[in-house]
Amino acid sequence: MDKIWPGILKPAQLTGAGRPVLQPNEIECQLVDAVEMQLETGPTVPSFRNALVIVSTHRIICVDENSRSAGAIALGSVCRTFPPKKNLKSFFGSPKMRIQLWSKNGSVAAEAASATESAITVVMVFRGQTSPDSFITKLGEVLEAKAWEVDLKNFRVESENSIDGGETGTSTSGRGPANNFASVPPVRKLNPAMAGVAGILRKEKEQLEEADKNLQEAFSDLKALMSKAKEMVNLAERMRIKLLAAPSQQNSTAGDEETGNQEIQDLLLSVGIVSPVTKESAGALYHQQLARQLADFVKIPLQKSGGMLAMVDAYCLFNRARGTELISPEDLLQACSIWASVDVPVAMRRFESGVVVIQSKSHNDEEVSMRLEILVKQPEAMRQGITASDAARALGLAPALAKEHLLAAEMRGQLCRDDGADGLRFFLNILIDLDVSKAFQ
Amino acid sequence: MEQFKMPYFYNYPPYFTLQPVKDTREKQIQLWKELILKYCKQYKVFVINLDEEFPLFGNSAIERKLSHEARELFLGALVAEGKAEWLDKAHHKCLILWRSITDWANLILEFVKENGLEDGVMTLEEIRTGDETHGTDIAGIDRTVLVRALKVLEQKGKAAMFKGTATDDEGVKFSA
Known part of the structure; x- marks a missing residue:
């Protein structure tokens, strides 16, 4: 997408699961999908359809989910917005919103201060089923809140401190919403x-x-x-x-x-999770976005737990990270089942015993089976076998999951079991490779 | 008698647990069938009674023994192969044929020829425990097995069984 509107949309990063990477202190506020983006005034560029538009405290992020690319408009560049008119025509057609941007030499200016003209107008046409009202309201709110200015200010302060109270504050004849910080006096000199x-x-x-x-x-x-x-x-x-x-x-x-x-x-x-996906902010896109956020979130717990995480554990971790915006188990399962249809690096897996887990796609059973093989070939294990908890310790997994791996390895014929007095233990399956005609010599 | 040398996997605990996975279990059954036949041949065991302890089915060194289900399964596999026979419907006693009845019959015939006993007469007890068979494979043969082997010879016209006054003096006349 960054290729499509050069100079207007700044390239924005996406996570592995296709969610925008938020900047420090940025909080995602509202999502709306099926948006057609056009450029009304300014350089001639083709419009594009069916974008997912996210408004955060700092940016308007447009995500093209097909090509996995995204572009963003910093809210600081917004000159003013024109919400859709409520009349008979708009009642039948799709609602349109115009956003006028500060610009300089035909491309978008980062802030009003450096702009010379305001000649770029982006038109958003909401073609989706859901009403864009909450999106428009939210956009108004974040433009009002000017959260990005606070960051800019902090940034200035920090950089001033780092150069030991050197020359501070650029004198600009700024105008528009972004001119305040320029007049902020240097906070800390030596x-x-x-x-x-x-x-x-x-x-x-x-x-x-x-x-x-x-x-x-x-x-x-x-x-x-x-x-x-x-x-x-x-x-x-x-x-x-x-x-x-x-x-x-x-x-x-x-x-x-x-x-x-x-x-x-x-x-x-x-x-x-600073900016949890909620029903309020995502609306109809809730489960899909939740699926993506969850996919990003479980990456670290997955790494820690050997590439596999019980669904129950994932539920607890995810909700704890979300803080107050808790989700229900049903929502979690639904989000996980969406993974199959979106391109994310994790997958849900149901074992034969009915245990449901999350595992990374890069996680393969072969590696686990190799590690199990090494484990059971140790002299001690050849004599006494290994239990699920032994395997759990060695693989860094929960005992219940380690047992699933052991049973799966048994099914493959790699291991065999000993159901003795001290419980179920697993051994290397030496029986399967024995040649009956030679075994007794 | 020479001590039977157990195969090394006899000390492997999983060998004594009935394996739930099909391929592994099939291999396990094969290994047990073979072991039972070899063991019975070595110690001339003809009947295994499932209600009694059978030394082969337990390994005190690793404190493992076969479950009743496993014993019945392994013996049943031998029966299916014709190398054993259930002696009762409830599957408590099993006759182990580590040598087939036909082979037994041939063995007896060979013994008769080697010892010039053609047209001779012997009681069954003499064959089982007598001086003539002492030191041969035939010594200590199970009575049921012996009778059935002699019947095979009878059908071939090479022996004729006759009954004495008591069960312990049943006899046979060879006519090879």
């Missing part, structure tokens, strides 16, 4: 009070106070928690890094404490 050990300590204290304030605000009521979600995730991330660094500082940490730390780390790691 401050004598911030220097030295005392300065570091003071900074540390300030950070603590800020975290405390965030926590208190966040938990004062649910709505506040939602708006603080981003900070909470950041806080969690910071704590995780702190915890990671901690053991190296203290040499004599009790083993107990370490495992505790590990647990907290794991807990914090799994906080993290």
Whole structure:
């Protein structure tokens, strides 16, 4: 798509499952599908049909699901929008919305400040079944909120700090929604009070106070928690890094404490879907988008658990990561069953015993079977066999899943079983390869 | 008597668990059939009683033994092959034919010829435990098997059985 409208749509990255990669602090707000994009004024370019359009706090992202490409318009470039007119004509035809963009020399300008003309108008024609009203409302809201400016400001502050209070602030005769940051005074120049050990300590204290304030605000009521979600995730991330660094500082940490730390780390790691797909934001596209988000999400848990994850575990992890926007088991199953029809790197699998798991497509049974083979060929295993829990430890899987692998290997004739006094144990199947005529010599 | 040398897989625990997977189980059955025949031949066992402990079916070294189901299955496989026969309908006792009845008959005939017993008379007990057969394969032959082998010879016209006054002096007259 980036090839289609050069200079207007900035190329946007997609995840392996075909969802847009969000920028730091960006939150996805609303989706609408079956949108036809045209260019009304500006360079002559072909229009394209049937795009999935996502409005986030920072961008309007257009995804072409067939070619797996995406382009985005930064909200900062939006000059103004013209929502569809409510009249008889629009009642019968598809609703259209015009978006006028700041532009410079025939391509879209990043911000109003550098624009010389506003000559590019994008037309979105909503051809889908669902009403675009919520999309248009949301777009209005995010344009109002100007979340991207906050980031730009922070970015400026950071870069100023990094050059030790050098020349700051570019003087521009800006106009339009994006001119505010230019007049922001430099926040931190080199401050004598911030220097030295005392300065570091003071900074540390300030950070603590800020975290405390965030926590208190966040938990004062649910709505506040939602708006603080981003900070909470950041806080969690910071704590995780702190915890990671901690053991190296203290040499004599009790083993107990370490495992505790590990647990907290794991807990914090799994906080993290900043922008969960919800029924509200995705509407009819809910399950499809959920499927894609889930596919992206399970990648890391899958790697950790040896390429296979029980559906129950996936459900818990996913919901914990989503925080307040919980999904039902039915929604999860439905999302997983959509995987077969969209191109994602994971798949749902049902074992003969009825156990349902998620596994990555790159995960192959051959590798597992090889590792099992090595395991059962150890002298100890040749004498005593292995149990499901032995296999679970060696493969890094849940015991129930390890047992499924053992049973599958038995079915292939690779293993055989010993149902003795101490439970079911598996051995290398030496019987199958024996030649009866030679076995007794 | 020479100690029977167990095959190495006799110490492999899965050998004693009935395998649920078809291919593996078939191989397991074959290995057991062969082992039962060889073992019975070595120790001249003619009848296996499933209600009694049979040393072959348990391995105390690895603390494993065959389930009743497995024993019946393995013996049943021998029966299907004609190398064993159930002696009762409830499948408690099994006659193991590690040498077929025809082979037994031929063996007896050979023995008769070698010892110049053509036109001679012997009681069944003499054949089983007598001095003449001592040291040959025929010594210790199961009575049921012996009677059936002699009947085969009878049909060929090479022997004639006759009854004495008591069951233990049944006799046979060879006419080879």
